[in-house]
Amino acid sequence: MTADPTREPDTDPAAELYAEPGAPRWPMLFGPLIAAAGLLVELAIGDRPHTLMWIITGVGLLWLNAVWVYARRRFLRVRVTGTHLTQGQEHLKIADIAAVSDGAPKPGTRVLGGGLTVPRRYEAVPLTLTDGSHVVAWAGDAGALREALAQARKQRVRNSRRE
Structure with a gap:
């Protein structure tokens, strides 16, 4: 249930449900x-x-x-596709996310993207993984990230039912 930091998943921009580039050019x-x-x-x-x-x-x-x-x-990009959540250079499969919480994360919870804490000016979004562990995702707009993750999880469930 760990993220695969070695490859960039889903390069199709039409599959993006949420994206923050990290910085403008x-x-x-x-x-x-x-x-x-x-x-x-x-x-x-x-x-x-x-x-x-x-x-x-x-x-x-x-x-x-x-x-x-x-x-x-x-290091500060955030991207949600139908299959993956990308935080910085870390990629987490949507299938590995069991729940998205609304509350504050517990102290000491691992932060996605490799940092020790949530980056400044970003909001924390606690996640529970299918293996029972907890991690913290982050975004400039936590509400939009929660919605995109919910939408991606719904798409995954619909696609698994078709198969």
Whole structure:
């Protein structure tokens, strides 16, 4: 009943019931925009522009922001499909989820995604697995995550009845 962290399940986006990417990509524009503004200010005040310095600054800030965005998109993504719950790099089969709780998780419960605690600005969603163990899922919108998990569990039950 453990998650399979080695492969990405269900790559069909139509199968997504809930998704949080972890971070948008637009913050990567800060560096180039700051560098362009600095270059334009130097041109506007009549100074000789330090073009190479502004290019290095823009590329450096772009790189730093890209690392930040990549890390957040890798470790803070939340995704629910008809078959899997993905939290960061951890994948849990919907079939392994026995119940979704509304209450607060018990202290010391394992957090999905590999962290020690639920990430800041995310809400905890306690889960009971079919083997009787408890884990904590998390999302920016816990209510929407609960609904998506309930919908995925209903789909799984319907599909198992057809078989």
